Amino acid sequence: MNNKILITIARLIFPCIIALGFYIQINGNNAPGGGFQAGVVMASAFILICLVFGSNFMSKILTVYKLKVFAASGVFLYGATGLLCMLFGSEFLNYTAIENSFFSKQTLGIALIEWGVGITVFSVFTLGYYMFSTNGGKEKNV
Amino acid sequence: MFEHFPYMLCLFVAIVGIYGIAVNGNYFKKLISLGVLQAGVIMFFIAIAKNKDASAPIMDCLSFEECEKVVANPLPHVLMLTAIVVGVATLSVGLSLIIRIKQEYKTVEDKELQKE
Amino acid sequence: MSLFIDVSILILVALMAVAVVNTKNLLHVVIFSSVFSLLCALLYLLMAAPDVALTEASIGACVTTCFLLSALKYLKDIDVRAKIDLPALIVCSSLCALLCYASMDFHGYGDQAAITNLGAVDYYKNNYGKDTGLLSIVNAILASYRGFDTFGETLVIFLAGMSISLIFETKVLKK
Numbered sequence: 527m528n529n530k531i532l533i534t535i536a537r538l539i540f541p542c543i544i545a546l547g548f549y550i551q552i553n554g555n556n557a558p559g560g561g562f563q564a565g566v567v568m569a570s571a572f573i574l575i576c577l578v579f580g581s582n583f584m585s586k587i588l589t590v591y592k593l594k595v596f597a598a599s600g601v602f603l604y605g606a607t608g609l610l611c612m613l614f615g616s617e618f619l620n621y622t623a624i625e626n627s628f629f630s631k632q633t634l635g636i637a638l639i640e641w642g643v644g645i646t647v648f649s650v651f652t653l654g655y656y657m658f659s660t661n662g663g664k665e666k667n668v
Numbered sequence: 669m670f671e672h673f674p675y676m677l678c679l680f681v682a683i684v685g686i687y688g689i690a691v692n693g694n695y696f697k698k699l700i701s702l703g704v705l706q707a708g709v710i711m712f713f714i715a716i717a718k719n720k721d722a723s724a725p726i727m728d729c730l731s732f733e734e735c736e737k738v739v740a741n742p743l744p745h746v747l748m749l750t751a752i753v754v755g756v757a758t759l760s761v762g763l764s765l766i767i768r769i770k771q772e773y774k775t776v777e778d779k780e781l782q783k784e
Numbered sequence: 785m786s787l788f789i790d791v792s793i794l795i796l797v798a799l800m801a802v803a804v805v806n807t808k809n810l811l812h813v814v815i816f817s818s819v820f821s822l823l824c825a826l827l828y829l830l831m832a833a834p835d836v837a838l839t840e841a842s843i844g845a846c847v848t849t850c851f852l853l854s855a856l857k858y859l860k861d862i863d864v865r866a867k868i869d870l871p872a873l874i875v876c877s878s879l880c881a882l883l884c885y886a887s888m889d890f891h892g893y894g895d896q897a898a899i900t901n902l903g904a905v906d907y908y909k910n911n912y913g914k915d916t917g918l919l920s921i922v923n924a925i926l927a928s929y930r931g932f933d934t935f936g937e938t939l940v941i942f943l944a945g946m947s948i949s950l951i952f953e954t955k956v957l958k959k
Binding site for chain 2: 790794840847872896910914920
């Protein structure tokens with residue numbers, strides 16, 4: 527019976543945590559924040575889902591394969607930004623090469639790499655908690 | 669001498685972590701003591717970086733001469749951000765190794781594992 | 785005044801560290817380590833480091849505690865014998881005394897004429913707006929001036945995630 531309270535509160539709080547994670551990620555330029563903190567906050571939202579609704583439900587939303595691909599794509603985004611700067615004629619990770627009128631001095635490159643870091647940190651911590659709580663995906667319904 | 673008290677206490681926390689790694693036989697407690705050691709070292713670096721009556725290294729305008737703001741030293745903060753995240757990555761890999769050791773050898777005590 | 789507040793919270797943190805190392809019950813150790821991380825986050829906020837405080841609070845108090853608690857259910861025995869080892873105590877306390885004597889050579893706590901305020905930090909403080917266009921010096925250093933280190937750190941986190949997944953998904957070959 528006390529499961530109903532947990533399920534109701536988790537349903538209310540989960541979008542708030544995701545919104546806070548987005549806020550911390552986007553406001554990394556002018557406030558404390560950035561990729562690492564936002565990734566951990568968003569991972570904690572999905573750890574809450576895994577705790578309250580069970581890992582069976584969690585593995586239907588985000589399978590292990592999708593989390594691994596997500597983690598790799600974060601690192602790939604970081605490296606691709608560096609290579610993009612090389613395509614525009616500068617060194618690796620020199621963001622002044624991709625400066626344009628909408629994004630002032632180096633903010634486009636910094637925004638891209640912070641998203642890469644945030645995506646990687648989020649998927650690694652969610653994957654880690656899922657592995658710990660289900661013994662590698664073998665004992666679901668925990 | 670009283671001005672150096674914060675440094676001494678941070679190093680004391682680090683030494684308590686080293687003592688915990690050396691003395692405890694259980695691998696789980698060794699790993700948590702490693703976390704205490706990391707926290708002590710990170711505290712020491714952040715204590716070095718503080719300036720008196722200084723605020724966080726987040727400025728209000730784009731050049732240092734326009735808005736004069738006394739700011740803490742930002743370089744140790746950056747290095748410690750990296751250190752905290754790498755510390756938790758190491759802790760998680762260590763924990764998964766401990767779980768596998770427990771499943772294979774049925775124990776995580778130091779003395780019993782040396783007999784194997 | 786700020787020295788007094790910082791030293792009192794540091795004394796609390798030191799007591800929590802001693803409690804983490806010397807407790808017998810493993811569940812109590814996990815809860816003490818979570819409180820220890822929370823006190824550390826408060827300390828970083830008092831020392832004017834909000835980025836580090838946010839990271840430590842979310843990682844130390846939230847994610848580490850979740851990992852430790854979910855790993856604790858595999859280790860069935862939760863009462864660990866504790867003993868006091870006299871040679872280790874002597875060595876560690878002499879090491880502590882040496883380090884405390886060496887730390888008296890540093891600048892005083894909060895001194896603005898410290899030598900660590902010169903060098904590369906001077907360049908970062910004078911040129912962060914011209915080069916990057918960011919208001920936060922910490923993120924400017926992390927993402928732009930030391931961007932290569934952050935790339936390596938992201939790789940380390942990715943490798944840790946893949947290692948956990950590989951360690952848990954090993955199939956035992958039946959002979």
